[in-house]
Amino acid sequence: MAPLRLLWVCLATALAARALGAGAVADPAGPTGECNEPACAGRPPAPVLLQRSSALALRADAAGASEAAAQLWSSASRLQAGCGWGHCVVPAGEHWVLDTSIHVETLTVQGKLTWDTSKDDLELKAGYVLVDSGGHLQVGTRDAPMDRKAIIYITKGPHSHPEFGHRFFGGRGSAKIDIHGRELKRTWTLLSRTAAAGSTVLHLKDDPAALGWRAGDRIGVATTTPHTKRGESTVHTVASVGSRSLTLNEPLRAEHWGGLREIAGRRFEMAAEVVNMERSVLITGDHDDIQWTGEGLHTMMMGSGYMDMRYARVEHCGQRPLMGRYCLHFHVMRRCPRCVFQGNAVV
Incomplete structure (x- = not known):
């Protein structure tokens, strides 16, 4: 702010000097519109400069407030607001932090859900987990992976989805899924x-x-x-x-x-x-009858978004009687530079 104000003062002084040289009278008001001279009496204040910068600052403050407004899942009011009859939704435009283990019927992420990487052995248990278009699920990042134990557990139940079927973990549309477990320089x-x-x-x-x-x-x-x-x-x-x-x-x-x-x-x-075969992030589920039904959980990403899954373990997975129900699955993603499966263990 100070260098810009100094530049304005210099410019105003130069213009005033030129005006005085031409016989004009210099404006007694300063560059900010503040004036204590008698000639300024009754004059409305001049427009304040840097309105664009002020707007940007307000926008930055709003962004900071948005980040600060991330809600902990352990907040009872937030939990009650988003989980009618056990079917939980992270609403669009909201940011929740999973800081406690939960067991729900289904989970749909339309906003952002971030796993608390400071907590060990958290478990998300649901009949299915869907990251909807515009939603973002983040379990660690490449720079700060989830080194502690994290479990996504898909239960066997009556709930299904018209595109994904039942017992799934997946995303559609412009959804973003980031899962980054403890990195191994080499897995074998x-x-x-x-x-x-x-x-x-x-x-x-x-x-x-x-x-x-x-x-x-x-x-x-x-x-x-x-x-x-x-x-x-x-x-x-x-x-x-x-x-x-x-x-x-x-x-x-x-x-x-x-x-x-x-x-x-x-x-x-x-x-x-x-x-x-060990990974800090585990995607697993009910499997008591997998030997004779051939059905466990499945994962799938479809649409224009991405799934970036690195160093996770997926077990008791795949649905053998059904086409397109695999342990790890990019479904007709075409060109997707951000889609990555790396270092995962499929058991």
């Missing part, structure tokens, strides 16, 4: 040494700590046993992370090859894959 590696049956230590080709793996993560170890012998891929929990090694809570049930093997005088890398 290989055994560098053969691990014997009964062993609890895996020697790896890469340093698991550098990959972002942690104690408590679930990992899968692929089978390498020839088909003439009994072998299987197994899932284990990491007890501790070492330098290029993992210690498991449960011993291996079979041998898993690692490193190089010599075949006909030549050496080949023939090693079991070790896959990190």
Whole structure:
């Protein structure tokens, strides 16, 4: 403001000097319209400059007020206003923050719903979650991912949607969905040494700590046993992370090859894959009958918006009897530069 006022004063002084040089009388009022001279008596104040800047400042203040007006879901009045008969709607133009676990019949997001990334083990449980056109669901960002545990749980129930069907998590129209879980620099590696049956230590080709793996993560170890012998891929929990090694809570049930093997005088890398199956953001749901119905939850994004899902785990998913009901699904999105599936675990 000060440099602009100084510029105006200089300009006004120059114009006044030119006017005086031409025999005119200088206006005793200053650049802001303020005047204490007798010649100004009874004169209405001059228009205040920087009206556009003032409007922009007011607009910025309004934007700040809008951000400050984000409502916590734990607010009882907000909850009662948006959840008639358990069918909850985040209205267009409103911003809610999910700071508590909830169990509702259905959830439709028309405004903005932001997951509180400072809270651990929050759960959103609903028959379906729809981000409608113009809505935005945000669970972490690329710069500030959701490092704590977050669960979206889709229940089995009578509620359905004409476009998405039942038991879904999805968006349509210009909806925006951002899900960013704990980043893993790499989601898999290989055994560098053969691990014997009964062993609890895996020697790896890469340093698991550098990959972002942690104690408590679930990992899968692929089978390498020839088909003439009994072998299987197994899932284990990491007890501790070492330098290029993992210690498991449960011993291996079979041998898993690692490193190089010599075949006909030549050496080949023939090693079991070790896959990190743990993610901080979990999308799951009811699955007691999935073995015989073939139906779990499904996810879908359609329209002109986007879904950017990175480092999430989706389990008990897909609806085998129905076409277009998959674990992760961009439905006829055509060109969508912001649509991303990266580093996810589908189980």
